[in-house]
Amino acid sequence: ExxxxxxxxxxxxxxxxxxxxxxxxxxxxxxxxxxxxxxxxxxxxxxxxxxxxxxxxxxxxxxxxxxxxxxxxxxxxxxxxxxxxxxxxxxxxxxxxxxxxxxxxxxxxxxxxxxxxxxxxxxxxxxxxxxxxxWDWVDQALWKYTGRVDPKTGKPERFFAYGGDWDEQPNDGPFCCNGVVLPTREVSAKLVEVAHVYRNLIVRKEPDGSLSLENRFGFTSADAFDGEWEFVADGKTVARGAFAVPAVPPLSRGALAWPAIDRAAVAEGAECFVNFIFKTRTATDLVPVGWVVARTQIDAGGAWRFADVSPAEDATADGVKIAEDARTVTVQAGPTKAVFCRKTGTLARLEMKGRTILKDAAPGLAAGPRLTCMRAFTDNDIWMRAKFFDSGLTQLRYHPEPVVVEGHAVKTAVKVTGSKSAGFRHETVWTFAPDGSVVLANTAMPFGTFPPAIPRLGLTWILDKDLQEVAYYGRGPYENYIDRRTASLLGEWRTTVDGLSEEYVRPQDNGCRTDVRWVSFADSTGAGVRFAASQPLFVQASRYAAEDLEFSRHRNGQQRFRSPLVPRDGIHVNLDVLQTGLGGGSCGPAPMEKYTIKVPQTLAWNVRMAPL
Incomplete structure (x- = not known):
């Protein structure tokens, strides 16, 4: 019935x-x-x-x-x-x-x-x-009041509550928070990816180098929309224009001409792309004129120069001076001063052009780069979380060997251990140049019994809290991960540390940017540091450590708890060379194998940092 x-x-x-x-x-x-x-x-x-x-x-x-x-x-x-x-x-x-x-x-x-x-x-x-x-459209969470005054707004404090927050049994914890938009219906990075994958106008570069346009609309000709193009060289948009969208019929493909682009001012070998953008020509009840309905980025030749990230040939010049004492090794290289702590085996203080980039909060609390492999597990990391915890890699300990000076290079080696057999030996050769740039030649060698997968691998830095202005050349502007990045175009993007973050009802890993060629962190005057690497980086920056996010709210099957997030004094930056994707393991499959980090092999990569 x-x-x-x-x-x-x-x-x-x-x-x-x-x-x-x-x-x-x-x-x-x-x-x-x-x-x-x-x-x-x-x-x-x-x-x-x-x-x-x-x-x-x-x-x-x-x-x-x-x-x-x-x-x-x-x-x-x-x-x-x-x-x-x-x-x-x-x-x-x-x-x-x-x-x-x-x-x-x-x-x-x-x-x-x-x-x-x-x-x-x-x-x-x-x-x-x-x-x-x-499954599904919106996170199904409800406002719950705490009985306190929100210090930011002066209004009654509230938060998004989910299963278990009323001590009801049984409950599914945050399982009802499975939408592509937040309870407030704000646009999310997930929604942007869905919109891109579902778009109906797709530009492709054919094997012979020509372009084609596929029209997936059921009843609308492609020429009902206006077309725009952008020419991007090494991340910067250097030219743009309009083009006439060909009359490709619904559910068919047709040819699309390359725009006429003057490359005279573009450096030879620069990494180039053309962005094709399709916009509405007429308004409807829901969509205004000029609304972007589809965009595609097409490779237009050239390649980024990752090989440039190598030790400088003039690193032995007179502009680099090294001093040693019982506790520290201090390097002065042009405008850069680097102080290594023998106790931690990494940087204790870094200044560039007089600007503090990082500084230990207290003796032994390292702000310099540490090899790390944990993230605040996402709801979809359920397939690997328990085994990763069982591996002992959630709380790493660092056992440095003596810091060694050889010529004008500093060598550090740290044994990174968990509570069980798995761990890494992390060796770094630091080479300084008179212009203040520093190259870190890293080698990570795993040992012991690893879990079937690890969430990430890279260097975690704690930068000065005022370096909150972020610029980068990579995929953006929204959060993106290795298996959720098709909507994120390569380009030069500017934001802030807070602007990198993405809100989720239950706090978890967020804010990643993939395929990053370089990233800089600066204060309000523009002083700061720029990082690049010998391969594309996964970059995250947050005012919270992974531990803060991991243990802030209860999961499915746990008694309720809530630890409001309190910003740290420094900016936690991950410069990763490996990351596992998101998948859909909260109710479905884990990430595809090509997006999963298995037991790692010995890995070598360079990172270059330079003053702004």
Whole structure:
């Protein structure tokens, strides 16, 4: 009766494409009767029922992996009675020659929606794959008042509460916070990625170097939109213009011409891209004129010069002086002064052009770079969190060897250990140049028994709290991760430390920027430091340490607790060379293997820092 009422109520709504009987129950005669009743009431639409695929018109599945989706696409594109069916799919819940709809996928809980692009590459590759529904739209959290006054606003203090915050049992903790937007309906980095993957105008660079335009709109010609282009060289937009969008019909492809670009002022070999942007030409009730509906970044030649990050040839010049005493090694290189602490085996103080870049808060509390591998686990890191904790790598200890001066280089070596056998030996050769630049040649050598995956690997620095102005050349402007970055274009972006962060109802790892060529941190006068590396970096900067975020709110299955985040005195910066992706493990698959850091091998890389 419920399904009959549903169909009678909505069958004249043109937006309805198929009927679905319900969600997450068993299957039986009652549902078979419902299917029959629906078909009699509305024979024009197919019936979907995830728990009874064999009786429904459309197969379904919840939270499959990308590999599963590809295999199911191959099955669906076979003839209905193909002899190959059982070789590909040995069960009866999926059928050859039958479409499939992913009624739930890409669980968007917390920092999420990893490898969405790969899902849709698969969906567009097979006719039988007809789409899916991200679960879901909005975080379902409620304001809860604490009884205190918010010191920032002077109003009653409140926070977003979720399962368990009222001591109700049972509860699912933050499992209801699985939307692509916050409870306040603010745009999130997740939503930006979804919009990009779902866009209907896609520019491609073909193998012969020509361009094509695919129009995925069902009824609208591509020339209904205005086109703009931007020419980007080494991160800077150096030219822009408009172009006439060709009249590519709906659901088809056509040629697109490269814009006429004068490269005379661009350095030879510069890393170049062309951004193609499509905007609305007319307003609708919901969308104004000039609204961006799609953008694509196309490689236009050249490459970034990662090899430039190497020790300076003039590092032995007279402009570099080194002094030693029982506790420290001090290097003066032009405008840079670096003080190494023998007790910690790393920098204790760094000044560039008279500006303090970092300084130990107290003896033994290192602000200089430390090799680290933990992050504040996301809701989707559930697949690796327990094993990582079991590995003993959550609380690292640092055991330095004697700091050695060889010529005009400083060598440090630190044994990094957890509470069990896994750890690293981290060796660094610091080479100074008279211009004040410093190159760190790092080698990380793992030892012991590692968990199946680690979340990240890189150097954590604690910079002076006033270096809050951030500029970088990498993917932006929104937060992006290795498996959620297609919407983030390479370019030069400017923001602040706070602007890098992304809010989640339950605090967790956030604010990453990928494919970073260089990043700088400056104070209000522009003084500061710039970092670059011998390979693309994953960069994060926050006023909180990973520990602060990890233990700030309860997870599913825990008694409620809430530790309000208190900013640290310094800025915690991660310059990583490896990071595991997000995936969808809160209710679905872990990140794809290509986005997962397995037990690491010996890794070598350089980092160069220079004064601004």
């Amino acid at each position: 419920r399904n009959v009422r549903h169909v009678v109520c909505y069958r004249n709504n043109a937006a309805v494409t198929l009927w679905s009987l319900g969600n997450e129950t068993g299957h039986g005669d009652d549902f078979r009767a419902a299917i029959s009743a629906i078909r009699e009431l509305d024979p024009s639409r197919p019936v979907h029922w995830e728990r009874g695929n064999i009786d429904a018109d459309v197969d379904s599945c919840m939270y499959p992996s990308v590999d599963w989706v590809i295999a199911r696409g191959k099955l669906g594109d076979l003839p209905r009675d193909s002899a190959e069916t059982m070789k590909i799919w040995p069960t009866e819940d999926q059928s050859a020659g039958k479409p499939i709809f992913l009624c739930e996928y890409a669980h968007a809980m917390g920092n999420a929606v990893g490898n969405l692009a790969e899902y849709w590459d698969a969906i567009y590759s097979y006719d039988a794959l007809i789409g899916g529904c991200i």
